[in-house]
Amino acid sequence: MRPVIILRPEPGAEETAARALTLGLTVRLCPLFEARAVAWTAPAAAQFDALLLTSAQAARLAGPQLAAYRNLPAYAVGGATARALAAQGFDSIVSGDQDGNAIAARIAADGHRRVLHLGGRTVAAIAQGPLSIQRTIIYEMVGRAGAELATLLQPGAVLLIHSPRAGQKVADLVPVNLRDQFHIVAISPAALSACGDGWASAETPDRPDDERMLALAARLCE
Structure with missing residues (x-):
């Protein structure tokens, strides 16, 4: 199963992880900010x-x-x-x-x-x-070191982007020539735009809601 990589800061990261586990998703935590x-x-x-x-x-x-x-x-x-x-x-x-x-x-x-x-x-x-x-x-x-993200990225991974700032950092950390291996689910159009182009897929829910983001991620992981 494709892993879902949660990049939001704590305590929100653990809350999203708990919701994702109830959906049977494979979860990886990598908060980019504190x-x-x-x-x-x-x-x-x-x-x-x-x-x-x-x-x-x-x-x-x-x-x-x-x-x-x-x-x-x-x-x-x-x-x-x-x-x-x-x-x-x-x-x-x-x-x-x-x-x-x-x-x-x-x-x-x-x-x-x-x-x-x-x-x-x-x-x-x-x-x-x-x-x-x-x-x-x-x-x-406050930004955290992004080296851990590289160790969690595997082809097909779904990255959850909860803010424009997180989207910008992901765009900085993932080279353009590798982006077509990963999927983006962003909480808002602004967060999605910050991620840049070239991803395997990139979408937002109809409302900026954690549960709706996870519903989109679950479909990608089926």
Whole structure:
């Protein structure tokens, strides 16, 4: 069976691996990045009428300061982010299954305007529309050595790409003349584009969802 190579950072890598094993897939773990908290100053909650998180890492790494925003309506991109917020004591959470632009539109439609976005040092741009969004950096992704990936790559392997940054690193690590041996399943069009061309196959699910990515990978492994 073709192996599925999971490149996302922990703890997401183990979560994806557990889901993949329930589907009977052969799993290889090779996180390309490690999420690390950075020192941050929490803006006063009274300045905002909504909280936005586009990554579960933000909820996991924000620290005790995150509790200051529990009375704000919280908006999350993806189920994992929503679950991470719930684990931190938030009970008013709206989860969107698309991207930052879609959730921003939902925030605006709900009548909010002043938004605090807690996220990583590198994030995809969000079309603000009528919103005033203040970004506060609370974590950063630190690259790990990529030599391990070469030892896991075997012809037919399926690489799961959970971010544009991971796609770019895979493009850097896998020579163009070898890419036709491997398959790509990327969480979004932006992540797919970052992988470059020349792969045996390259696709994204209809929504940026881990379960949908694994469903595509399972079909490739049949």
